[in-house]
Amino acid sequence: MVAKLKLGSKRAWFYCIRRCSSRQRRIILRLASNIGSIILFFGFLHIFLTSSLPPIIDQDHNSVHTSFDHLIPSDSFDLFWTMWNTDESTFRDRRLLVIDSLFIHHPQATVIVLSPTLNDTNLFLPYRQRGYQIYSINISLDRMIQWHWYVGDRSRNFLIHWNTLSTYFYSHMNDYVKGISLYLYGGTYIDMDILILQPLPRHEFIGFDRSDSSESCLWCVKNTLGLYLSPSLMRFRSRRKVLREILENTFDHQVYNESCFNCVGSKAFTEHIIQHRDMNDSQLINLKFFEPFRLYPFTWRKTLLIFHNVQKDASLQLADLMIRSYSLRFFGHISDQFSIVHGCLIAFLFDQLDLGVVRPKILNRGGKKTVARVIHLPLYIYTDRKQGRFLGRDVIYLRAGKRISDENVKWNISIHVSNGTIIYSNTSFLSNLNQAQINKILNEISYQPYESTSIDTLNIYLTTSKTYIISSLTIVVFSKWVTFLVKTMETSDQWSVIQRLVTSVETHYPQTIIHIASNLDHQSIYQNILLNLISSDDTKGYSSNKITFIYNIPENNGQSISYNYLVNATSTPFFFLINNNFTIEEYPHIDLLLELIYTYKHIDIIAGQTSENIEELNNFSSFFPGNNQTQELQHDISEDKQDQDLFIPSFDDKVDPDKTNPCHQVDFLPDVFMGRKESLRSIDWDIFFQSKEDEDFFIRSDQANRTVYTCQFI
Structure with missing residues (x-):
């Protein structure tokens, strides 16, 4: 009966349960067990053979299929390469901070870590369990030769005969992997000591860094103060000619110098890429060259400061970095010996960039x-x-x-x-x-x-x-909370100045109201400078699409009347007072000032960094350079204002309003600041003065308990 049954068939097994003897059932179970073992054996044999076979070469495309080709995303801008070639015990938590920062800003990224030492399961399986694509691929010279990771005979022969005992072998191997991985697949290469602070732009790029060595840099970019191209963070499409030339001309036994640390890294990338740029290489037309602060805001000499320097405004320093810079390099080969002091810049980054996956508890969270x-x-x-x-x-x-x-x-x-x-x-x-x-x-x-x-x-x-x-x-x-206020002066080019100012405001903060006070009544000039001017019945001035308003102030009037008029005309809770030669640059922090004055209700006036020495803003005596220049400031408040009710801000006296405030309280500021309209409109600029009106304004603001703050890094 057993011979007639189809082994493994559910129907046969159920038939046997009903009809077979106990001896027949034992025979069937033994046979089924043996067949299962045979299937498992051949399954493992297949896995072993396929994993040990050499990579498959696609003859049609002259390329090699490696065991990780299926991991490569279709969009190379989502692909990130990095390398680690020292012992796994040196892969500290700050390297996991690098990975966290990358996935926080690029959650869709695929990260391939090329390493001969890291255990993929121990380190990166927790990331994959949460959906992140990160893999550690074992790499060696033999594997690169096996994968055909070379671009010609010279680089192939170099790999075969590379002296693995040379002083800078591992560093130079990193440089080779940077070039060959980007050449074959494209993507972004990132060193494991670079933190991502905001999403990287979706185009090819490489960044300048500064040489702060006392020795002159002969291979740095000409006519610059020690600038060179750093390959620590860069992005390229695949098959770029310049990458091929770097690999073939640098990793060649005829020219290779195993004792020269930078010769195959920064020096090679700088010389070849700058040469291709100067030759108008069509493949580099869209390559962006970033200024040092965009990718490498700190030099290696300042590494200790970001690990040990504790300051009140470290959070503002981080805010500035995360607005202006794409990344921050902490120079792991130097900083690995530094502890992380609570309150320093790196401590803030540890706290802010944490996916909660595998990093141990840091500091005192x-x-x-x-x-x-x-x-x-x-x-x-x-x-x-x-x-x-x-x-x-x-x-x-x-x-x-x-x-x-x-x-x-x-x-x-x-x-x-x-x-x-x-x-x-x-x-x-x-x-x-x-x-x-x-x-x-x-x-x-x-x-x-x-x-x-x-x-x-x-x-x-x-x-x-x-x-x-x-x-x-x-x-x-x-745009609904801030109004820009500006007083123009009677100068020959004031209208071109106004045009630049208005253009810069509308570029960075469109739909934000601009109030301009002028002592020249030339309607035709207004119309030439500000297009589509329409009469504004309620303002007795002129407006451009109800956003830019120009008010006619009588001639021979000082700034005080203009400022008072502008503040009273403001309909938003805050105003930003600027002078007529002010323009907004590429990375404005005016919205950060709004965030601070909105958050800290006790602040009445706030400004960005106005002086390297804050103490200069804490002494009214600096207003008075000589007695002969200060006679008009002998009185503090004009008689018509002595009995005026002032708006007194209220807050809980039991709570220190500056406990978390990163800004510094001062006595006065220059004439560019953000103010709280409700608390300042009762102060006014005194029309008694034809000059020194700003000094008088801050003296009386102090007497009325108004608070003034300056914020570094803004």
């Missing part, structure tokens, strides 16, 4: 890391320049908690606002998501306020089968 939560700033300043995106310093992301570390945790997400619209890149999938998918959604959403919206609340709801998270942040629309 207490129990915060054990609970999943949404990380974001409490306040978002909406400007057209940001396009409603939550990127860089404004990034929103889900930090996983240890209580829900299992890879099977799935999230549902919904986002709501009251006075605007949330725009998703894809609304098809908002449920049953892993951490990486949630953060990809948060990375891609944008907010669009209604035309009349001045303030809104963004609510994020995240749920699992066991967890419910609600997180909210306030959205403030810049």
Whole structure:
């Protein structure tokens, strides 16, 4: 009967249960077990043979298929390469900070770590369990030869005969891997001591760094103060000719100098890329050359400061970096010997850039890391320049908690606002998501306020089968809270100056009202400078699309009348007072000033960095360079204002309002600052003065208990 049964058939087994004897059933089970073992044996044999076989060469395309080709994303800008060639014990938590920073700003990235030492499962499996694509691939000279990771006979022969005992072998191997990986596949190469501070731009780039060595740099870019191109963070499309030339001409036994540290790294990339740029290489037309502060804001000599220097305004320093810079290099070969002091810049980064995956507890966060939560700033300043995106310093992301570390945790997400619209890149999938998918959604959403919206609340709801998270942040629309105020002077070129000023404001802060006071009444000039001027009945001036207003102030009047008129005409809670030669540069921090004065209700006047020495702003005597120049300041308050009621700000005396305030209180500021209209309109600039009116204004502001602050790094 057994011979007639089809082994493995469910039908045969059920038949045997009913009809076979116990002896027959034992025979069938033994045979089935043996067949299962045979199947498992051949399965493992297949895996072993395929993993040990040499890579497959595609003869049609003259390329090699490696074991990780299937990991390469279709868009090379989503591909990141890095390398680690020392022992796994040296892969400290600050390297995991690099990985966290990358995935926070690029949750869709695929990261390939080429390393002969790292254990892929121990380090990176927790990331993959949460949906992040990161893999460690074993690499060696033999494997690169096997993979055909060379571009010609010279580089192939170099790999075969490379002296692995040379002084800089591992450093030079890193440089070779940078070039060959980008040449074959394209993507972004990043050293493991570079933190990503905001999403990298979606184009090819490489950045300048500074040589702060006492020795002259003969190979640095000509006519610069020691600038060179650093290959520590760069992005290229595949098959760029310049990368091929770097590999073939540098890694050649005829020219290779194993004792020269920089010869195959920065020197080779600088000389070849600059040469190709100067020759108008068509492949480099879209290559962006970043200034040093964009990728490498600190030199290696300042590394100790970012690990040990504790200062009140470190959070402002970080805010400035996350607005102006794409990355920060902490020079691991130097800083690995430094501890991280609580309150320093790196400590702030450790606290802010943490996915909660595998990094150990740092400093004194207490129990915060054990609970999943949404990380974001409490306040978002909406400007057209940001396009409603939550990127860089404004990034929103889900930090996983240890209580829900299992890879099977799935999230549902919904986002709501009251006075605007949330725009998703894809609304098809908002449920049953892993951490990486949630953060990809948060990375891609944008907010669009209604035309009349001045303030809104963004609510994020995240749920699992066991967890419910609600997180909210306030959205403030810049153009509805700030008015630009400017007083022009009677100069021959004042109208071209006004045009530059208005253009710069409308470029960076469109839809924001601008009030201009002028003592020249030339309507025809207004019309030439500001197009489409229309009469404004309620302002007795002229406006451009009801955004830019020009007020006619009688001639021979000082600035005081103009300032008072402008402040009283302001309809927004805050104003930004500027002079007529002020222009907004590429990375303005005016919205950061709004964030600070909005958050700290006791601040009446605030400005960015105005002096290297803050003490200069804490002594009114600096107003008075000589007695003969200060006679008109003998009185403090004009008689008609002595009995005037002043607006007195109120706050809880038991709470130190400056406990978390990163700015410094001073006595006075130059004539560019942001002010709180409600508390300053009762002060006014005294029309008694034809000069020194600003000095008098700050003296009386101090007497009226108004507070003045300056903020470094802004």
